Amino acid sequence: MAVDLADCSVDARELQQAVQQGVATLPAAELHAVAALAGRGEFLEGLEVPRSPAFTDWLLAQRRHLRAAHALVLEHWVQALPTESDAALAARERWVALTPFDRRAHEQLLQALAARGRLREGEEHLAATARRFQAEGQDWGAIAHAWRAAKSRHAAGLGPAQGVVDGSAQAVVKDEPPAVPARRASIAVMPFADRTPGVPLRGGLGDGMAHDVITRLARLRSVFVIAEGTMFTLAERRVDSEDAGRRLDVDYVASGWLRRGPGARLAVGVQLAQTRSAQVVWAEEFSGSLDDTFSVLDEIGNRIVTAIANHIEEAERNRAILKNPNSLTAWEAHHRGLWHMFRFTREDNEQARQFFQTAVRLDPTFARPHAGLSFTHFQDAFLGWRERAPAIEHAYAAAAEGLIADAHDPASHWALGRAMWLMDRQQEAIRELQDAIELSPNFALGHYTLGFVHAQSGDAQLAITEVDQARALSPMDPLLFGMLASRALGLLRLGRYEEAADWALRSTARPNAHVHIRAIATYCLALAGRTREARETAATIQRLHPGYGLPEFGQAFKLGPELKELLGKAAASVA
Incomplete structure (x- = not known):
């Protein structure tokens, strides 16, 4: 049975469509219309299916999602309305009622009350808010500060954003400097619900998985992670993920479930959502055998943590690229640099360097831009884009500055290792x-670069192991071409020429594979006896990079005697 809704107006569907299309782009009138639709009541209000936990869980999840979408629409509607209008005040009151622990909603309402001179109502609202926040163990200090500032502006006869006055409301002073945004994106990880029949929803593997994910994310140091004590307390109070994200004022919320099934199988589902957009950034299910409980939890935890970190970084890069370059914070400038850095062209490398330099200037204590800056100099030396000796010196100096800024950041040690x-x-x-790996076992680039170094002159089998670990942690990494090529070099040194050729060809098929990657494929194909393919690849190199040969390759890499001899034979066979 199916219902054709083509000619029907469905409030829940229109609300979801507005969020998917981007509420920030909607005019005030359309936001008002969508908000009115969403404010008609709870989703499927009054509908219950007795003794159906599956339906009840689905209904609760839908209601939570639609409430978050409704709050998002109200937030943008408020911003589109004149602060002094009655509609703006009503919208703020609805926003607070819908999300009673959203700090921004309270601040907006208090500003509107102060602008109208309704100070007594503002004081009463602040007192009630303080009691509610204290009862839930939440910090309401920022709301009190916003109220004091709003009252001061009203006393001075200024508009909502014109300036502030001192506590006596007698002398007008300059605007307070805008609050500096968090240097890193923030995330809250909810305890995982155990959906195994007959097992309590909380405790056991579910809490253990959340603890593991929180700990591993914190060790990456690329995002600000809310401590597990706070998350477990919110879960005990049955606070859902959308509400938790707004209470904690974080950028992202990760939530999940697990289920133990027949045959000692474990299934784990995870989703990552943006708090302010109410959109799911990433969702996936993992499974494994529980024959070795700790091993499967470790493997699944690795994949979850790396996926969360990678998707947050991708979302932050995409957000930063849309902003005016003159208005970037250090965090945003860093991610704008990453966006260019991963294009792997000379021009983008130069632009990446400029954004990293901006980030360092804005916040010298932020370690990640130093590592990015070191990467751009590494690329100059490795690919011959600038004079080699000065580029190496700059790569080392930038990495050393990153280590001074944060000695516990794995990226700082990674950058220093590459420079060395x-x-x-x-x-x-x-x-x-x-x-770098000891600081964060989930740091994929640390595993990859360790494999890269060993593939040339160290332990060839260890090189393959490390590269495989990097690929498992980050299967869609921008540097995947290097991972595949390093594996090919390791196989070559082990005498497994045919396998090496296949992996090398895979590396050349990746986006942004540079000339050294094509050279590795040429040499592997030649040693595997696939001379025709080797010559075709060599011809492509000469067409794109005339005069390139083994001397240029050898200058870029640190080849051991064994590998140097092998590549010499390969180069001679395709000359």
């Missing part, structure tokens, strides 16, 4: 890369 590799300090480079 360029300087022929192989053992020191390996130690730095190992430190």
Whole structure:
């Protein structure tokens, strides 16, 4: 049975469509219409299916999602209305009623009350809000500060954003500097619900999985992670993920479930949502055998953490690229740099360097832009885009600055290890890369670069193991072409020429594979006896990079005697 809704107006569907299309682009009149639709009542209000937990769970989830979407529409509608209008005040009151722990909603309402001179109502609202927040263990200090500032502006006869006055409301002073946004994106990880029949919803594997994800994300140091104590307390109070995200004022919320099934199988589902847009950024299900409980939890935890970190970074890069370059914060400038850096062209590398320099200037204590800056200099030296010796010096200096800024950031040790590799300090480079991995076992680039170094002159089998770990952690990584090529070099040194050729060809098919990657494919194909393919690849290199040969390849890499001899034979066979 199906219902044709083509000619029907369905409030829930129109609300969802507005969110999917982007409420920020809707005019005030349309936001008003959507908000009116959403305010008619709860989704499927009054409908119940007795003794059907599956339906009840689905209904609660839909209601939570639609409430979050309704709050998003109200938030943007408020911003589109004149602060002094009655409609703006009514919208703010509805927003607070819908999301009673959203700090921004309270601040907006208090500003509107102060602008109208309704100070007594504002005081009463603040007192009630403080009691509610205290009862839930939430900090209401920022709301009180916003109310004091709003009262001061009213006392001075200024508009909502014109300025503030001192506590006596007698002397007007300059605007307060805008609050500096969080340096890192923030995330809250909800405890995982255990959906195994007959098992309590909380405790056991579900809480253990959440603890593991929180700990691993914190060790990556790329996002600000809310401590597990706060998350478990909210879960005990049955606060859902959308409400938790707004209470904690975080950018992202991760939530999930797990179920133990027949045959000792474990299934785990995870989703990552943006708090302010009410949109799911990523969702996936994982499964494994419970024959070795700790092993499967470790494997699934690795994949979850890396996926969350990668999708947050991608979302932040995409957000930063849309902003005016002159208005970027250090965090945004860093991600704008990453966006260009992962294009792997000379021009984008230069632009990436400028954005990283901006981020460093805005916040010298932020370690990640130093690592990015070091990467751009590494690329200059490795790909011959600038004079090699100065580029190596700059790569080392930027990495060292990152380590000073944050000695616990795995990216700082990774950048320093790469710079030391360029300087022929192989053992020191390996130690730095190992430190990066010890600081964060989920840091995929640390595993990859350790494999990259070993593939050329170290332990070939370890190189393959490390690269495979990097690929498992980040299967869609921008540097995947390098991972595949490093694996090919490891196989080549082990005498597995045919396998090496296949992996090398896979590396050349990846976006942004550079000339050195094509050279690796040429040499692997030649040693595998696939001379025709090797010559075709070599011809492509000459067409794109005339005069390129083994000397240029050897200058970029640190080849051990064994690999140098193999590549010499390969180059001779396709000359």
